[in-house]
Amino acid sequence: MPLDRFCGINKSYGININSSRDSKEKYQLIISKKHWRLKVSGFFLILSFVALAAALAHYLLMVPAPT
Structure with missing residues (x-):
């Protein structure tokens, strides 16, 4: 069994970071791209929670209270 399958390493990059000068x-380039993508996905996650809270607040304010 190859080591990359055993360790769960994803070899989606076309370079071997251990072989070149x-x-x-x-x-650092790979890590900076991943960090940027993580920040963007975090922004959209927070944005989705804000949208969900707004929809829930709108629904709760539109439903009449039982009398």
């Missing part, structure tokens, strides 16, 4: 720069 500028591996540190390539690694």
